[in-house]
Amino acid sequence: MKKEDLEAVAAAFMAKAASPAASDHLHDYGLQRVLAKARAAETHEEPAAMRRAYRNPALLRHALIVAMVALLVMLLSTTGVYAFSLDAQPGSTLYGTKIFFERARVTLNTSNGGDISLEMGFSERRMEELQNMLATGSPQEAKRWLREYRRNIEGAGILFEGITVQEAERLAAPFQEMLDRQAQTMQGMRRGLQSGLSEPVEGAYQVCDQERARMRQRCGQQGNEGPEQEPGGQGQQGQGNCPRTEDTSTQEETTSSTGINLLVDSSGAEGTGLPSGTPSSAPGETTTDETASPPADTSQPKSPPGDESGQDMGATGYQSEGPHKGFMP
Amino acid sequence: MKGKADQLAPLEELAQRSADGDENAFAEIYGTLLDPVFRYLYWNLNSREDAEDLAEEVFLRCLVNIGAYDQGRGPFKAWAFRIAHNLLVDHQRRRGRRGEEELQEDLGDGAASAPESLEEEERARVLREVLKELPSRQRQVIAMKYFAEMSNAEVAKTMGRSEGAVNALQHRALRHLGKLLEERGWK
Numbered sequence: 001m002k003k004e005d006l007e008a009v010a011a012a013f014m015a016k017a018a019s020p021a022a023s024d025h026l027h028d029y030g031l032q033r034v035l036a037k038a039r040a041a042e043t044h045e046e047p048a049a050m051r052r053a054y055r056n057p058a059l060l061r062h063a064l065i066v067a068m069v070a071l072l073v074m075l076l077s078t079t080g081v082y083a084f085s086l087d088a089q090p091g092s093t094l095y096g097t098k099i100f101f102e103r104a105r106v107t108l109n110t111s112n113g114g115d116i117s118l119e120m121g122f123s124e125r126r127m128e129e130l131q132n133m134l135a136t137g138s139p140q141e142a143k144r145w146l147r148e149y150r151r152n153i154e155g156a157g158i159l160f161e162g163i164t165v166q167e168a169e170r171l172a173a174p175f176q177e178m179l180d181r182q183a184q185t186m187q188g189m190r191r192g193l194q195s196g197l198s199e200p201v202e203g204a205y206q207v208c209d210q211e212r213a214r215m216r217q218r219c220g221q222q223g224n225e226g227p228e229q230e231p232g233g234q235g236q237q238g239q240g241n242c243p244r245t246e247d248t249s250t251q252e253e254t255t256s257s258t259g260i261n262l263l264v265d266s267s268g269a270e271g272t273g274l275p276s277g278t279p280s281s282a283p284g285e286t287t288t289d290e291t292a293s294p295p296a297d298t299s300q301p302k303s304p305p306g307d308e309s310g311q312d313m314g315a316t317g318y319q320s321e322g323p324h325k326g327f328m329p
Numbered sequence: 330m331k332g333k334a335d336q337l338a339p340l341e342e343l344a345q346r347s348a349d350g351d352e353n354a355f356a357e358i359y360g361t362l363l364d365p366v367f368r369y370l371y372w373n374l375n376s377r378e379d380a381e382d383l384a385e386e387v388f389l390r391c392l393v394n395i396g397a398y399d400q401g402r403g404p405f406k407a408w409a410f411r412i413a414h415n416l417l418v419d420h421q422r423r424r425g426r427r428g429e430e431e432l433q434e435d436l437g438d439g440a441a442s443a444p445e446s447l448e449e450e451e452r453a454r455v456l457r458e459v460l461k462e463l464p465s466r467q468r469q470v471i472a473m474k475y476f477a478e479m480s481n482a483e484v485a486k487t488m489g490r491s492e493g494a495v496n497a498l499q500h501r502a503l504r505h506l507g508k509l510l511e512e513r514g515w516k
Contacts (some may be wrong), residue, residue, distance in 0.1 A: 003500075005507070006503065006506075006508055006511070007500060007503035007504055007507055008507075009507045009510060009511065009515070010503040010504075010506035010507040010510060011475070011503060013452060013455075013456065013506075013510055013515060014456065014471070014475045014476075014506075015475075016448070016449060017449060017452035017453045017454070017455075017456045018449035018450050018452065018453040019368055019371075019372075019476050020367075020371060020377065020453075021364045021367065021368070021369035022363050022364055022366070022381065022384060023381060025378075026363065026367070026381050026384065026385070027360075027363065029354055030359070030363070030381075030384070030385050031355075031359045031360075032386075033385060034359070034385060034388045034389045034392060035352060035355075037389050038389060038392045038393055041393055043400045059358065068370030096427050097449070240419070281488055
């Protein structure tokens with residue numbers, strides 16, 4: 001059969017087939033049921049928009065996609081602003097944003113030790129900004145710069161009062177080392193500065209120097225000039241959270257997280273060497289033999305007073321572990 | 330004075346009044362579309378009971394969502410059949426197609442059937458058999474065009490296709506149907 005004939009047969013067949021209609025019951029009562037159900041749906045306290053959303057999953061999907069895109073745009077723009085603000089200098093438009101993000105990071109950080117590390121890193125940024133201000137000769141907002149520097153240094157110092165011994169062990173030496181370095185830098189800058197910068201630099205030097213003195217007090221170091229060391233660590237009672245070196249009766253041989261044997265001979269003996277049979281510990285090496293007695297002597301090479309060489313032993317008897325340890329922002 | 334072109338078609342006007350809360354307007358819509366919707370569903374589902382249940386659901390959805398109907402996007406009949414089409418697809422997905430045993434034939438009030446009626450019933454029985462063998466889309470077009478009495482444009486709007494595509498689908502469906510009837514000895 002031809003295609004046209006097939007179609008004609010089918011159409012004619014259907015025209016003569018009995019096609020049922022809806023029952024009388026549906027005609028008579030169906031409408032009432034529909035109206036009743038519709039009224040019940042309306043009285044139910046569901047916002048029409050929500051109903052449409054539930055009945056239209058595509059709408060929910062669109063709303064979700066829009067929300068996600070908006071979130072992504074917000075994240076990207078915040079990240080972009082943060083990245084642009086990193087190089088902002090005092091006096092520029094984005095400097096305030098840079099400081100805002102620094103404060104936000106400190107606020108969001110959950111540990112005091114972490115906050116100290118952040119503040120130390122930010123103080124290094126202040127030093128870079130200072131050098132940039134000197135290089136460009138533009139001391140705009142030098143006062144603001146000084147305010148931020150003070151907040152970084154003093155903030156870190158205050159936080160030292162509230163950290164654990166372990167965190168103090170980790171952070172004290174780098175902190176002091178950084179203070180010394182910054183003080184040295186600013187001392188070099190003090191002479192011959194233009195009037196716009198001399199006051200802020202002088203102010204910053206005072207802040208740095210005061211914090212150095214406080215750290216020495218915390219860690220039991222005497223004197224205010226340079227990183228002086230007492231033989232064997234004997235000296236004033238330490239304050240704050242620096243490890244004590246005087247109380248040998250309660251002292252245990254411990255290994256800090258940095259791997260340095262912290263035990264120091266409180267008798268003040270210098271370089272007494274180790275009893276035979278005791279494994280020697282080179283400075284900076286870990287002594288894992290906890291049964292060795294008497295305790296190993298980890299006396300360090302002494303720095304003459306006033307020696308501000310790079311080998312800063314720190315008042316706690318640690319050997320310096322290198323710059324920027326533990327406070328890279 | 331408004332020209333004929335400016336006057337709304339009856340169903341669209343009734344829909345607008347229903348959206349404003351006029352239950353009588355909706356009752357008219359119900360009366361006009363109930364049989365076409367029922368027949369459309371019946372010839373796709375092969376079950377009177379399912380077709381009636383679903384028809385009621387179609388009108389409930391129409392009434393609840395009548396405020397969302399936009400006459401600029403197409404005729405009201407196409408919009409209502411779109412709802413019916415979606416419900417039909419959902420129903421078939423959930424339950425699968427049923428066998429012949431679920432069909433409840435309406436023989437009226439038990440009165441003796443005239444010969445014409447017997448032939449019509451026989452054709453209907455054969456038609457149900459052959460429609461089962463058609464692909465779903467072809468069956469839907471046949472049901473909309475020949476039992477729901479919809480135009481090509483309305484079918485196209487309902488199925489979300491162009492009129493040309495619907496036309497082609499219709500011809501294919503009729504040829505397929507004709508072939509199946511020929512195999513059963515109907516010419």
